[in-house]
Amino acid sequence: MPGAAAVALLVASATACSNEAIDEWSRGGMPESITKQAEITQTLWNGGWIAALATGVVVWGLILWACVFHRKKKGSSEALPPQVRYNLPIEILYTVVPVIMVAVFFFFTARDETEITKVSNTAPVKVYVEGYQWSWRFTTEYEGQKVVTAGIPVDLSKQDKDNPQGPQLVLPVNSRVHFDLHSPDVIHSFWVPEFLFKQDVFPGPKHNEFEITTLDRTGVFIGRCAELCGVDHSKMLFSVKLVPQAEFDQFIKSQAGSAQ
Secondary structure, X not given: OHHHHHHHHHHHHHHHHHHHHHHHHHOOOXXXXXXXXXXXXXXXXXXXXXXXXXXXXXXXXXXXHHHHHOOOOOOOOOOOOOOOOOOHHHHHHHHHHHHHHHHHHHHHHHHHHHHHXXXXXXXXXXXXXXXXXXXXXXXXXXOOEEEEEEOOOOOHHHOOOOOOOOOEEEEEOOOEEEEEEEEOOOOEEEEEHHHOEEEEEOEOOOOEEEEEEEOOOOXXXXXXXXXXXXXXXXXXXXXXXXXXXXXXXXXHHHHOOOXX
């Protein structure tokens, strides 16, 4: 019986690992999405890989076909085979097909980028993000109340993924969130890998803005600056915590008017 239990545990573990690996492969190595906009990016990413692999299969097939069926045969003359450099139909084909491929990629990229960066200004949760050397300040506004969360450079020697350091931005699941990004010093970049999207944080009057719709997936997700901004760039870490709506309401109520 102990042996059978061990085998069953091994099979279950292998199946779980297999399912996890398949899930990761299905995402092309990308993190699991936590926003609707990230799902759009994931679909575009998968489509790009499928198109690239299909093109590769055709090219590899043509190369192998040429190697197998157009090899020089014994006893054949030393004359060059028929040349195609002046074959107008083939040269047009070589030009038109790549142009069509690039145009298709451009269309889907432009379409999805427009959707991802669309701003409605009607999101119930608004977050003013200030990236500075070398941390972050988040001002969350919800139903007329504000919560300010500021941080200091993270001590990387004490960083723990299960208990991340740095300022933490709390957001509700299944909600639209508006982000307004600004920097008082140099260019930073606001990046949460699970967003599958990042935006530069500019100094001066220009503000980058975008909106997300969070999915029904709670948890803590690490964010960072993705723009080399100075000596302590690597210490510009923060986290985003997605919580149920009731917990978010309680958080805003308890922290409104105070600085964390």
